[in-house]
Amino acid sequence: MDHCHTSDLISLEQALEKLLAQTVPLTNTETISLTESAGRITATDIISPINVPPFDNSAMDGYAIHVADLSDHQTLPVAGKALAGAPFQGEWPAGSCIRIMTGAPIPSGADAVVMQEQTEVTETGIRFTSPVTQGQNIRTVGEDITQDAVVLPKGIKLSTAQLPLIASLGIAKVNVVRKLKVAIFSTGDELQAIGEPLQAGQIYDTNRFAVRLMLEKLDCEVIDLGVIRDDPATLRQTFINADKQADLVISSGGVSVGEADYTKQILDEVGKISFWKLAIKPGKPFAFGKLENAWFCGLPGNPVSAVLTFYQLVQPLIARLSGFTTWQPPMRLTAKATTPLKKSAGRLDFQRGIAAINENGEFEVKTTGHQGSHIFSSYSAGNCFIVLERERGHVVVGETVHIEFFNHLLQNQ
Ligand code: AMP
Ligand code: MG
Numbered sequence: 001m002d003h004c005h006t007s008d009l010i011s012l013e014q015a016l017e018k019l020l021a022q023t024v025p026l027t028n029t030e031t032i033s034l035t036e037s038a039g040r041i042t043a044t045d046i047i048s049p050i051n052v053p054p055f056d057n058s059a060m061d062g063y064a065i066h067v068a069d070l071s072d073h074q075t076l077p078v079a080g081k082a083l084a085g086a087p088f089q090g091e092w093p094a095g096s097c098i099r100i101m102t103g104a105p106i107p108s109g110a111d112a113v114v115m116q117e118q119t120e121v122t123e124t125g126i127r128f129t130s131p132v133t134q135g136q137n138i139r140t141v142g143e144d145i146t147q148d149a150v151v152l153p154k155g156i157k158l159s160t161a162q163l164p165l166i167a168s169l170g171i172a173k174v175n176v177v178r179k180l181k182v183a184i185f186s187t188g189d190e191l192q193a194i195g196e197p198l199q200a201g202q203i204y205d206t207n208r209f210a211v212r213l214m215l216e217k218l219d220c221e222v223i224d225l226g227v228i229r230d231d232p233a234t235l236r237q238t239f240i241n242a243d244k245q246a247d248l249v250i251s252s253g254g255v256s257v258g259e260a261d262y263t264k265q266i267l268d269e270v271g272k273i274s275f276w277k278l279a280i281k282p283g284k285p286f287a288f289g290k291l292e293n294a295w296f297c298g299l300p301g302n303p304v305s306a307v308l309t310f311y312q313l314v315q316p317l318i319a320r321l322s323g324f325t326t327w328q329p330p331m332r333l334t335a336k337a338t339t340p341l342k343k344s345a346g347r348l349d350f351q352r353g354i355a356a357i358n359e360n361g362e363f364e365v366k367t368t369g370h371q372g373s374h375i376f377s378s379y380s381a382g383n384c385f386i387v388l389e390r391e392r393g394h395v396v397v398g399e400t401v402h403i404e405f406f407n408h409l410l411q412n413q
Contacts, residue, residue: 009279011390012312012348018274019288019313023295025323026247028178034166037158039219040176041324046152048169051142056106058082060137063097063119063126064110067134077125082107097126106138113137145169155325157219177323180218183246183294184211185225185238187253187263188301193227206303206376207252214310214409215250218318230254232262239270243291248321250314253301256285263287263298271296279390281347282373283309295321302373308350311409330404332387335363341386341395342371348390352382355403365403379410 010018029043058064069076072095079096082088084103092098098107106113111134118130145151151169152162158174166174191205192198205227215222223245228238235254242249254263255275264287267273273289273296283305287298297314299306319327335355343349355365368381387402388395395401 009277009284009347011279015276015278015286015288015313016316019317020320022290023317023320025321025325026177026180029175030178031173031175034163034172034174037174037176038163040158040174040179041322042152042154042156042158043175043177043323045150045154046166046169046171046174048145048147048149048151049171050169051147052145052168053139053141053143056141057084057139058100058102058104058106058113058137059139060113060115061101062113062115062117062137063128064088064100064107064113065097065128065132066094066109067112067132069095069097070128070132075122075125075127080107111135111138153326155323157324157326179221180248180318180322181223181246182215182220182248182250182318183223183225183242184208184215184250185242185252186227187230187235187251188227189230191227191253207299207301207306210303210307211250211252211299211310214307214315215318217409218315218322220248220318220322230262232266235262236266236270239266239291239296243270243294243296246294248295248297248318249291250297250299250310252299252306255287255298255300267296267298273298278309279347280308280312281349282371283312283350284347286313288313300373303376304352304373304378307376307379307410312350315409330407332402332404333363334400335365335386335403337366337386337395337397337399337401338364339366340397341367341388341401343388343392343394345391345393349386349388349392350404351386351388352378353384353386353403354382355384355405363403365401379406382406383411 076097078099079092080088080098082098082100082104084101087105088098088107092107100113112132114128114132120127120129186205186208190202192202194204212222225238225242228235271289271291273287276286277284278286283300285300286309289296299309351371352368353365355363358364365386368378384403384405387404
């Protein structure tokens with residue numbers, strides 16, 4: 001297959017465009033507890049019910065004053081105390097100050113807080129040793145967030161950068177997009193389940209495990225339908241069954257032109273599916289389309305290709321389907337190649353590399369070695385994709401290349 005003409009291949013960008021143009025986000029939403037919402041996508045804007053801070057308060061431990069009092073006196077007696085959670089109450093006589101702690105409500109009428117390092121305790125009261133400006137050290141009501149403001153937009157993924165912010169507004173429940181239900185299965189008579197001994201000609205099923213892990217990282221609900229034999233009746237039944245339960249069905253294997261590849265024939269019967277030859281390496285064959293109910297992605301059988309096509313195509317598709325409108329593709333950076341990279345022109349290569357920063361603060365990248373689409377260890381050895389343009393040939397040491405660091409789908413950092 002590597003020797004076929006490259007003119008009938010479609011580019012990754014074209015494939016992505018087609019895939020996104022055909023699909024629409026889920027519209028089902030649910031309201032869930034904030035404590036259970038990590039990883040979920042906001043279905044509506046999040047509006048602040050309160051001002052933050054909710055009242056003027058002190059940014060320092062020190063003394064609250066009326067600035068005008070200092071024109072007559074440099075020393076003010078202490079008339080009371082304001083603590084965080086225990087506001088000053090009572091009369092505040094003119095010409096005095098209030099001891100105040102960080103976070104305590106500003107006593108009514110105070111227009112500055114002087115930090116205690118800029119004061120001295122004397123027999124007649126507190127002496128102010130530095131010039132004072134109006135409003136200093138006062139955190140004003142609504143300074144961070146005003147009531148009714150949009151704090152977070154619809155279409156973002158909730159995580160540590162957002163959830164504490166929502167909690168700080170006292171919001172206990174959030175409206176999120178329902179989890180995407182994804183049915184997965186592997187196809188192939190040669191596939192053996194892990195934990196079982198290998199018989200002649202068998203290999204273990206890598207892809208279902210990989211796909212499942214990536215779907216879990218993308219916060220999908222996974223419906224695992226196991227390994228399906230290369231038998232047309234079983235395959236047909238599996239597609240029909242998967243389609244009934246899921247929003248998206250993902251299979252692996254059987255989308256190339258091998259003899260036992262029944263998937264194509266069956267999919268022509270049960271859905272409207274396109275079979276693409278992608279101009280990327282690894283991962284040329286890829287099927288995409290619609291079953292009766294669910295969307296369908298057919299990943300290539302070779303494990304490196306299955307993961308790569310999932311990463312480059314299914315990941316943005318899932319973002320799209322689950323309403324994650326602010327999703328960003330992995331960032332591409334430039335790096336200097338420190339090993340030669342074998343490449344033939346015609347396809348966009350996603351080789352696995354090991355990138356690091358050299359003593360000049362620049363990225364350098366070397367190959368993980370053998371780049372075959374069955375060499376899964378290239379993922380565990382690497383930390384990035386080396387992305388080599390379609391028309392590019394071999395890369396020699398010192399050339400600049402693009403890299404994409406693996407994101408959380410491939411490694412935890
Ligand atoms: P296929 O696309 O079904 O022709 O498979 C292409 C290659 O990938 C063959 O060498 C298969 O044995 C291998 N393969 C297919 N599915 C899997 C899987 N789930 N895990 C590991 N290897 C697989
Ligand atoms: Mg197969």
